[in-house]
Amino acid sequence: MSDASETARTSYARVEAGMKRRRAAERRFRFLGKCAVGLGLAFLAILFVSIVGNGYSAFWQTRITLDVTIDEATIDPAGAREPQVLRTADYGALIKQSLRDMFPEVSGRRNRFALYGLVSNGAGFDLRDKVLADPALIGRTISLTVAADDDVDMLMKGHIDRRAPESDRRIKDNQLAWIERLETDGRIGSAFNVDFFANGDSRDPELAGIRGALMGSIYTLLVTLGLSFPLAVSAAVYLEEFAPKNRWTDLIEVNINNLAAVPSIVFGLLGLAVFINFFTLPRSAPIVGGLVLTLMTLPTIIIASRAALKSVPPSIREGALGIGASPMQAVMYHVLPLALPGMLTGTIIGMAQALGETAPLLMIGMVAFIADVPGGVFDPATALPVQVYLWADSPERAFVEKTSAAIMVLLLFLATMNALAVLLRRRFERRW
Amino acid sequence: MHVQASEFTRVSTEPGAGRFPAAPEIEGRYHREHRGTVGEVRLDLPRMRCTGVDVHYGDKHALRDVSLDIGMNEVLAMIGPSGCGKSTFLRCLNRMNDTVAGCRVSGEILLDGKDIMAPDVDVVPLRARVGMVFQKPNPFPKSIFENVAFGPRIHGLARSHAELEEIVVSSLKKANLWDEVKDRLAHPGTGLSGGQQQRLCIARAIAIQPEVILMDEPCSALDPISTAKIEQLIDELRRNYSICIVTHSMQQAARVSQRTAYFHLGDLIEVGETDQIFVKPRHQLTEDYITGRFG
Numbered sequence: 001m002s003d004a005s006e007t008a009r010t011s012y013a014r015v016e017a018g019m020k021r022r023r024a025a026e027r028r029f030r031f032l033g034k035c036a037v038g039l040g041l042a043f044l045a046i047l048f049v050s051i052v053g054n055g056y057s058a059f060w061q062t063r064i065t066l067d068v069t070i071d072e073a074t075i076d077p078a079g080a081r082e083p084q085v086l087r088t089a090d091y092g093a094l095i096k097q098s099l100r101d102m103f104p105e106v107s108g109r110r111n112r113f114a115l116y117g118l119v120s121n122g123a124g125f126d127l128r129d130k131v132l133a134d135p136a137l138i139g140r141t142i143s144l145t146v147a148a149d150d151d152v153d154m155l156m157k158g159h160i161d162r163r164a165p166e167s168d169r170r171i172k173d174n175q176l177a178w179i180e181r182l183e184t185d186g187r188i189g190s191a192f193n194v195d196f197f198a199n200g201d202s203r204d205p206e207l208a209g210i211r212g213a214l215m216g217s218i219y220t221l222l223v224t225l226g227l228s229f230p231l232a233v234s235a236a237v238y239l240e241e242f243a244p245k246n247r248w249t250d251l252i253e254v255n256i257n258n259l260a261a262v263p264s265i266v267f268g269l270l271g272l273a274v275f276i277n278f279f280t281l282p283r284s285a286p287i288v289g290g291l292v293l294t295l296m297t298l299p300t301i302i303i304a305s306r307a308a309l310k311s312v313p314p315s316i317r318e319g320a321l322g323i324g325a326s327p328m329q330a331v332m333y334h335v336l337p338l339a340l341p342g343m344l345t346g347t348i349i350g351m352a353q354a355l356g357e358t359a360p361l362l363m364i365g366m367v368a369f370i371a372d373v374p375g376g377v378f379d380p381a382t383a384l385p386v387q388v389y390l391w392a393d394s395p396e397r398a399f400v401e402k403t404s405a406a407i408m409v410l411l412l413f414l415a416t417m418n419a420l421a422v423l424l425r426r427r428f429e430r431r432w
Numbered sequence: 433m434h435v436q437a438s439e440f441t442r443v444s445t446e447p448g449a450g451r452f453p454a455a456p457e458i459e460g461r462y463h464r465e466h467r468g469t470v471g472e473v474r475l476d477l478p479r480m481r482c483t484g485v486d487v488h489y490g491d492k493h494a495l496r497d498v499s500l501d502i503g504m505n506e507v508l509a510m511i512g513p514s515g516c517g518k519s520t521f522l523r524c525l526n527r528m529n530d531t532v533a534g535c536r537v538s539g540e541i542l543l544d545g546k547d548i549m550a551p552d553v554d555v556v557p558l559r560a561r562v563g564m565v566f567q568k569p570n571p572f573p574k575s576i577f578e579n580v581a582f583g584p585r586i587h588g589l590a591r592s593h594a595e596l597e598e599i600v601v602s603s604l605k606k607a608n609l610w611d612e613v614k615d616r617l618a619h620p621g622t623g624l625s626g627g628q629q630q631r632l633c634i635a636r637a638i639a640i641q642p643e644v645i646l647m648d649e650p651c652s653a654l655d656p657i658s659t660a661k662i663e664q665l666i667d668e669l670r671r672n673y674s675i676c677i678v679t680h681s682m683q684q685a686a687r688v689s690q691r692t693a694y695f696h697l698g699d700l701i702e703v704g705e706t707d708q709i710f711v712k713p714r715h716q717l718t719e720d721y722i723t724g725r726f727g
Binding site: 245313315316317318319320321322323324325326329333334338 | 573
C-alpha cells in the first residue's frame, strides 16, 4: 500500500518540479508571439505614417487666380467662332498677357520667362476648355483660377525654404517677390487637386494624375480575373475531381506548384515573346498585361482551389453519388458551392499579387510614358505600381508627394478589392 | 454451389509466436485461409444475385469469391469483425467502389437478372435503383426540402413543383420524419439531430424510388432512442424495398433482419436465417463471433 502511494507521491513531485519550467516556456513563447505581432504592427504603422505623411499634400494643389482678357484678335481673328480655329488657338499667349498685365514692371525676356513659370503649362488648356464650352466669353475679361507651377506649389507647401540662399532654391528672389504679392492680393490659394484624379501621367507634376494608371490597372485586372478565375477553377475541379491519379497528373501537380514560384519577370519575357512577338498583340496594352498576369496568377488560384476542394468532406460527394448524381452533378450542386469560399480566398491573394506586380509589366512595355487615360484593354496604358516606379524615378521635388499619393491609391484599391471579395465570400460561406 | 463443408483448418502455432502471446490460440484459430460458405446463399426469387465477387484494393485481396442472394422485401444483415469486407461487399452492390482509387471488382452481380458489372452499365441509373445510406449522417448543407428534392430533381422524377413537393412529403413521411420537420422544411438539414439527419438521409434515398437500399452501419453514430426509431423504420421499409444493412451490433442484426451473413477476413463464412445464425450457428467462427470471443 505504501509502495503505491510512495510512487504516486514521487511522480507527483516530479511533475510539480517540471511545472515551473513548463510555465516559463509557455510565458516565453507568449512573450515572443506578442513581440512578433507588435513588431509587425509597428512597421505597418511606420509605413502608413510615412506614406500618408508624404502623400496627403498631393491631394491639394496651389492655384493662382488670374484676370484673363480673352482677346478676340489673338484666338479668333476671323471672328467666325469655328471650333477648329478655337481649338488650336494660342491660349497660352492670353495667360502670359494676363500675367504681364498683373506685373507690368517685369521686363526682359529672362524675367518674363520666370514670370510665366509661376503658373502651370496646363493653364492654357484650362482656358481653352472654358472658351470651347462657352464661346460667348470671347472679348470679355474673366477671372480664371489655374494650377500653379509645381515649384510654386512646393514653396507654398513648405518644401522649399524661403530663407535659403537664392542659389539653393528653385524659386528665385524675383519670383518669390511676385508670389508674395499674389499672396497679399489673395490671388494664390489651395484647392482639392481634381487633376490628380482626372488626368493621366504628365511631365509636369502639377498636371500629372493617377487616372491613367488606375484605369490601366483596372483593365489589366479585369482581363486577369476574367481569364484566370474560370481557367484556374476548371483546372482545379478537373484535376481534383475527375482526373485519374497517375504519374502524369502527379507531374502536372508538381509543375503547377513550381510555376507558382517562378519569378514574375520570366512571365514578362514569355509574354513579350508569345503575346507581342508571336501573336502581335499591341505593346503596352492591358490585354497583354492581363494575359501575362493570368499566367502568373493561375498557379496560385489553382493551388488554393484544389486545397478548397480537398477540404470538402468526402461524405458530401458520397451522399450525392449514392443517390445517383453523376460526378458532374455532385461537383456542381454540392462540392463546388462548399469549396467556393476557399477558391475566392485564393483568387483574392492571386489578384492582390497581380495588382502589385511591376516586373512583368516592364517587359511588355507598360512602363512607357503614357499621358492618355486608356479607354479599353487595347489602348496603351500603364499600371499603378509601374506609375509609382515612374514617379519615384522622376527628379522633380513635387513627384515625391505624388509617389506617396499613388501608393495610397494603390493600397486603397487593394483594400477595396479585398473588402469586395470578403463580402462575396461571406455570402457564399453561409454553410448553415 | 459454395455450400460445402468447412475448410476451416487450425494452424498450430508455437506459444508466444504471435503478436499477442497471451492468446496464441486466437492467432492460430483465425489464421487467414480461404474458406467456403456455410449455409444456403441462394434464394428462389432474388432481387440481387452475386456470384464469385472478388475485390482487390491495390495488392490487398479484400473480398474473396463471395456468392450471395438478396431477396425481395427482406432485410439482410451483414455482420463480422472490422475489416472483414462487409462494407466492401455492400459498396459493390451499387458500384460505389468505382469511386475508390485502386479498387478492382470482379465477379457477377445481377440486379433483377441483369449484370450490373457489365462495362456498358451506367452507374448513375444503377444508383437510382440501389440507394445508399452511409455510416455517418451526411445531409447536404442545404434545406431539408432540398436534401430530399435533390434526387428526384436530378433524375427528372417530378414534372412540376407540386409533384416534387408531393414526393418530398411522402418520402419524409415514409422515413418517419415528417411530423418532426413539417414546420421547418426550409431549415438546414445539418441543423437536425443525428438521428433525424440519418432519417433525412433515408428519406433522401427513398425519394428516388429505389428497389434496394444499402445501409452501411446506419446507427453507429446514434444514441439508442434514435437507433430504435431507425430500426422500426427499417422494418416498415421492408414491405417495399430490399434492404442490406451492415452492422456492428449483433443485437441490431437480430432485431431487424430476416437473414444474416457473417463475413470474416474477406470471406463470407456463413449465411442463414437470422434466428438460426444466432441460435444455432453452424460454423465455428460464427459461433465465436456471436458469442463474443472476438470481434
